[in-house]
Amino acid sequence: MRSLSSAIYSKPLVSRISFLAAAGLVALFSLHPGAQAPTPPSPDAKGRTLSLSTAHLTVSATVAPLQLSRGGRLVLTADVVPNAGMHLFAPGARYRVVAIKLAPNSPFKLEEPVTYPKAALYTFKPLNEQMPVYNTPFRLEARIVLDASRALVTPVRRPLPVTLKASLDYQACDERYCYLPESVPLRWTVTAAP
Amino acid sequence: MSGRQGGLKTALYILFVAVLALQPVTAAESFKPFKKLKALDGSQQSLGDVLGPKATLVVFFFPTCPYCNAAFPEVQKIYDRYRGQGLSMVWINVLPDEEKLIAPWRAQHGYTAPVLLGNRSVANDYKLRMTPTHFLLDAKGAVLSTHAGYSAGDEKSLERDIQQALGQ
Numbered sequence: 197m198r199s200l201s202s203a204i205y206s207k208p209l210v211s212r213i214s215f216l217a218a219a220g221l222v223a224l225f226s227l228h229p230g231a232q233a234p235t236p237p238s239p240d241a242k243g244r245t246l247s248l249s250t251a252h253l254t255v256s257a258t259v260a261p262l263q264l265s266r267g268g269r270l271v272l273t274a275d276v277v278p279n280a281g282m283h284l285f286a287p288g289a290r291y292r293v294v295a296i297k298l299a300p301n302s303p304f305k306l307e308e309p310v311t312y313p314k315a316a317l318y319t320f321k322p323l324n325e326q327m328p329v330y331n332t333p334f335r336l337e338a339r340i341v342l343d344a345s346r347a348l349v350t351p352v353r354r355p356l357p358v359t360l361k362a363s364l365d366y367q368a369c370d371e372r373y374c375y376l377p378e379s380v381p382l383r384w385t386v387t388a389a390p
Numbered sequence: 391m392s393g394r395q396g397g398l399k400t401a402l403y404i405l406f407v408a409v410l411a412l413q414p415v416t417a418a419e420s421f422k423p424f425k426k427l428k429a430l431d432g433s434q435q436s437l438g439d440v441l442g443p444k445a446t447l448v449v450f451f452f453p454t455c456p457y458c459n460a461a462f463p464e465v466q467k468i469y470d471r472y473r474g475q476g477l478s479m480v481w482i483n484v485l486p487d488e489e490k491l492i493a494p495w496r497a498q499h500g501y502t503a504p505v506l507l508g509n510r511s512v513a514n515d516y517k518l519r520m521t522p523t524h525f526l527l528d529a530k531g532a533v534l535s536t537h538a539g540y541s542a543g544d545e546k547s548l549e550r551d552i553q554q555a556l557g558q
Binding site: 373 | 454455456457459460461484485510513518519520521538539540541542
């Protein structure tokens, strides 16, 4: 069996330099935050705001209140900051529009459609097509209630912790590329009155 | 403290060099064969089933991808021009929730290049970050060139690569 040092030095000098260059690039990319897959967000001290960054944007999402009274509602706000040069599609575009979605089989439901701010008009030059997009910071807001059809059944009449699972779904593009659609997971634990 | 940091740097450097030295030197990268994927006619096809006699263009896409919609009219023209000269082509959809859009989308635009139904796992296998992403393969499945995204005029360089692969 060859020793490690002989394995290294048996390589031609040009190959070793190529290796160094290639691995240096890999190391650089691995250190670049944009190269990372979305990481699970961690709640802040109050357990309300989740903040994370992807290769395309930064989102800070908040749910309030964390104690849900009987018949009450939660408000989920997502403050989204697209990275420089990036845009996300807004309602009215024929592409994948940025959205807040509740997880399938969630005990919650949207009380009304997610509210969107006014979008900018962007000209997609390759098709000479105008489309509404968000290319500056914007806020989405969702009003959420417990789904009565999925009522929580408990013999104990005390507040229950319930997990609210949602996601920020989007496709981001820049002047050259459209990136694969992403789904950023968001999760909170709220206390629901019996 | 600085001595410890220096030692750590040296250790990391040695590890770095060792890892580099163990990397294989590859002349031409092979295109990772995909598992059998469903075609629009319901048949199952592997990479071997779609490889052309001289060259194959594999394109990852989904129907609502803006740059795919900009590029594909040109890519279809290339398919029409070279399919009789040894070029094979396959478009692989990477978003299952858009499968139902594919048939009407092809009909609307007159696309005839064969389509296979992939998924996000297939996209991950090829480390795709954007669509469209093209891989031009030789007759044995080795990667001749890759290209991602689209700008007007990209089709010319793609066509040049194809002509070269076809020996023209």
